[in-house]
Amino acid sequence: MLALILCGITSLASAGQQEINRSGRLTATAARKTASRRQAPDTLSPDDGLSIIAAALDSRVHLSRSDCSHLVQSIYVRAGFPYSYARSSDLYVGTEEFVRVTRPQPGDLVVWRGHVGIVVNPAQHVFFSAMRASAGIDAYDAPYWKRRGQVRFYRYLKRGGTKSQNRLVLTDQDK
Secondary structure, eight states: HHHHHHOOOOHHHHHHHTBBBBBBBBBBHHHHHHHHHHHHBBBBBBHHHHHHHHHHHHHOOOOOOOOHHHHHHHHHHHHHHHOOOHHHOOOOOOOOTTTEEOOOOOOEEEETTTTTEEEEETTTEEEEOOOOOOOOETTTSSSSHHHHOEEEEEEEBTTTTOTTTTTTEEEEGGO
16 A cells, blocks of 8 residues: 555656756746745645655554544644544535645545545545545545545645635635
8 A cells, every 4th residue: 555655646746857847947837836836825735745645654543443534634633734623524515624625736635425535646536545444545536436426625724714614715726
C-alpha cells in the first residue's frame, strides 16, 4: 500500500518538474500557479496536503475504530490540522473548518453521504480511507464510489473561517 501511495505522490512531483524550462527557470504557467497558491493563505497549500498524506502513512495511525470519519480526523490531527470531529454526513453538507472546492489537491477531503477519505492524487483520482477490512486506497471515480452518489471535495481552513454549509467557494487554486 505504501508503494502505491508513494507512486501517486511521485507522479505529482514529476508534473511540477515539467514546468521548469531548460534554463532552470519556472515557466509562466508554473509562476502563476505558485503566485495563486500564495493568494489563498486561509486554506491548505499543496505542501500541507502532502503533510496530511505523510501522516496517513505513519505506522502509528491505524484503524482503531471501523469508522472512516474518525480515521480521517486522527490523520489531520497527527499532521497538525485539528478540527472538531464530524461524521461524514455532516462533512458532506459542510462544516466551519472546511470549504468546498471544485478541483481537489492532495490532502483535501473526498466526501460522499456516509463516507469520507483523503485525496492522495487528484490526477489519478486516488484517495485514502477506511475500507472494508482496513485502511487503503481506491479511485474515487471507480464504479462502487460512483454508485454512492455525488462526490464532494473540501479543503481545510487554517484559521476557522465562516460556516460553509455546502456553500461552494472557488479558491484561487480552483480558478
